[in-house]
Amino acid sequence: MGQNSENVRVAVTGAVYVAPTIATRPTTATSTLGADHKELGYISDGGITETRDRSTNQIRAWQNGALVREPVTESSIRYQFVLIETKKETIELYYGVKVAPDGSIKIDPSKTGGRQSFVIDVIDDDDIIRIDVPSGEVTEVGDQVYVNGDPIGYEVTVTGYAITDGDESYSAIKWYSSLDTTEGAAA
Template sequence: MVLKADNVRVAVTGAVYNAPKTATRPTDATVALTGYADLGYVGDGGVTETRDRSTNQIRAWQNGALVREVVTESSIKYNFILLETKKETIELYYGTKVAVDGSVKINPAKTGGRQMFAIDVIDEDDIIRIDIPDGEVTEVGDQVYVNGEAIGYEVTVTGYEMTDSVSGETYSAVKWYGSLDTTGGN
């Protein structure tokens, strides 16, 4: 076994972006994003990716042997806290447009609808890009107003399954590893 410390990645910095579903999707880890809004500073907890999966075990009559386990539900979610109080973060958090006078009419049921998201995870010259072509804010955290703390806008984005028009493959997100050795070596 060959161990290579150069393969250890740290999420030193990064960015979270959103865009309407009409924007041009990224095609790799480094292509410039067109039509996406940079959502600004993210809290020091970074971005958490959660993949959930529920299964059903199928057992045989004979000895109750496990003969198969099928996936019955699955999802992928990204959670982060946005720190900048600006139009884009307010609209994402509340799921509605900011009026010209700076007001927001809050309806807790509004999600802002489906949109595209991109997340860049950066370690020096290495970049990991996550493309969520069909995502929606499905959860928001509490608003806390306290002296000495930034007002944060915690959101959870759920990626919905889509089918690739060329390959027919279904997926909820695409992740590119910019410096991943794909030649089959160690």
């Protein structure tokens, strides 16, 4: 098959969107998002980190202690990023509460904001990788640091929860526009 340097992707830019879990979900890497999807703004130059974790249980036979099976017992997918725009959507996501009309928030460290839908676009020129997390929740937040010369960052970790869609169960869907071979797709 050979090597092709045109297939090397770089996450040049992108965006993260949040919406209620009932919002219309994307159907392709390039489908238009609905008005319910709010862009969270600039993300720090550290980008977005996707982490997939798995735990397994090794089943061994009595005979020679041979490994006979290793089923997955736990799994998760998480997305971590630092938002650097201070705006309503960012503050509400980070603190898990609504911003009052006067710009204040009442901080309750136990609040997560509940389950929401997330869309992450990773863009390299005309190539788009789109990730749809239909049911996600902010499960971790980073420290707030206030220092001269650096942006105030809002570090969040979004955990994707499994949903059932037809006869499939999954926590996220990922589309690669460069791999789309359906009729009418860009080559």
